[in-house]
Amino acid sequence: MKSIRLLPVAVVASLFFLVGADLARAHSLFIQSGRHRVSEGKKTPLFFAYGHHFPVDDGVRANKLAFVKVHDPAGNVMEFLPREETGLQSQMVEYDAPGVYVLTAETNPGHYTKWVDKAGRNRNSIKPMSAVRDRASEIVKSLYSKQYAKSYVRCGEPDGRFAGRVGLPLELVPMQDPTALKPGDTLDLMVFKDGKAFAGNGHWDATYGGYSTESEDLHHPGREVAGDSFRVLLDHPGKWFIRYYVKTDAAPDKVEEYMQLKQTATLVVLVPNERRQPRPEHH
Numbered sequence: 432m433k434s435i436r437l438l439p440v441a442v443v444a445s446l447f448f449l450v451g452a453d454l455a456r457a458h459s460l461f462i463q464s465g466r467h468r469v470s471e472g473k474k475t476p477l478f479f480a481y482g483h484h485f486p487v488d489d490g491v492r493a494n495k496l497a498f499v500k501v502h503d504p505a506g507n508v509m510e511f512l513p514r515e516e517t518g519l520q521s522q523m524v525e526y527d528a529p530g531v532y533v534l535t536a537e538t539n540p541g542h543y544t545k546w547v548d549k550a551g552r553n554r555n556s557i558k559p560m561s562a563v564r565d566r567a568s569e570i571v572k573s574l575y576s577k578q579y580a581k582s583y584v585r586c587g588e589p590d591g592r593f594a595g596r597v598g599l600p601l602e603l604v605p606m607q608d609p610t611a612l613k614p615g616d617t618l619d620l621m622v623f624k625d626g627k628a629f630a631g632n633g634h635w636d637a638t639y640g641g642y643s644t645e646s647e648d649l650h651h652p653g654r655e656v657a658g659d660s661f662r663v664l665l666d667h668p669g670k671w672f673i674r675y676y677v678k679t680d681a682a683p684d685k686v687e688e689y690m691q692l693k694q695t696a697t698l699v700v701l702v703p704n705e706r707r708q709p710r711p712e713h714h
Contacts, residue, residue: 457543458482458489459697461672462499462536462580467610467701469526471587477501477534478521479580483646485638485672490517497537502597504530504589529587531610533594538578542689545572559688575681575689577601582699585610596623603675603698606660612702618663620698622675628659633677635661639669639702668704673697 461480469475477499482488496513501524503509513520526532542559546567553571556563560573579599595604606619622629633656638649651663663673676695681688 457541457574457576457693457695459674459695460491460495460536460538460578460580461485461697461699462534462582463670463699464524464534464582464584467583467670467699468585468703469587471529472525472527473586474523474525475584476521476523477582478519479536480672484644485642486640486670487519491520492517493520495538495541496520497539499536500534502533502535502594504528504532504586504592504594506594524584526584526586530589531593531608532584532586533597534582534584535597535599536580537599538576540575540577543572543574543576544570544689546570560690561687570690573689574678574691574693575685576693576695578695578697580697580699583609595621598626599623599696600625601629601675601677601694601696603673603696605698605700609698609700612665612700614665614668614702614704616665616702618665618673618700619660620663620673620675621660622696623659624677624694629677630657630659631677632657633675635663635673635675637663637671637673639665639667639671641669642667665700665702668702671700671702673700 458481462477463480464477465475479491480487481491493513493515498510501509542557544556544558544560544563546554546563547569548554548566549568560570579601591608593608596602602623604621604623634653635656636649636653637651642650665671674697676693678691678693681690681692
């Protein structure tokens with residue numbers, strides 16, 4: 432097949448930071464496509480949502496992304512370096528063969544510590560506990576966060592095959608073709624961690640573009656789940672954002688740095704609607 436060509440598109444986003452009331456919600460990363468259904472030979476950008484508003488919120492720093500990859504239907508992978516400037520990290524991707532493509536990204540890990548200083552003031556820091564301990568009267572929460580993002584793009588008329596798993600350390604794996612969804616469908620997802628079905632406890636939520644303009648105001652609010660699978664009702668058309676995370680206690684040699692490791696996997700899928708108005712004769 433032809434190689435996937437990645438062409439630059441410069442975009443810039445404003446900076447915004449928010450922490451949830453009870454849960455320390457670090458910025459969530461979502462990888463998306465300008466169009467999730469394309470014709471063979473079509474070029475369309477991939478880009479990122481980062482933050483707490485959907486479909487787009489904050490800009491992404493280059494050093495936040497460990498990698499960005501495009502997996503083609505034949506299993507070939509194109510990896511490219513993030514842009515130096517903070518932005519939506521957009522790149523043009525040419526889809527030159529029919530089938531289902533997978534877009535993936537992984538963040539470099541980061542710290543988040545919520546603490547109370549010696550004057551009784553609440554503080555938030557993107558540093559490990561050890562960096563604030565001398566100034567703190569109490570460490571409320573301290574996380575070491577890793578994130579993994581995935582999305583799907585359909586080119587032409589696929590043959591029904593798609594790559595469910597692509598090897599992310601924490602991954603949401605669709606059990607049906609994620610590019611052939613319809614409003615009212617239920618998406619069955621399996622959770623894989625370190626290459627194996629994950630049978631532990633996790634937390635998921637989901638929403639779709641246009642549901643709300645408010646931060647973390649989600650159509651499917653947070654839900655605890657046990658076991659290696661869960662189901663998401665896709666009861667509205669639009670671009671859907673699904674998020675799952677798991678927390679584990681810090682390893683013995685890391686207890687001075689953070690309390691818990693938080694790993695988050697996100698998935699973006701398109702649920703298209705039928706055309707509502709006739710096509711115009713002239714465009």
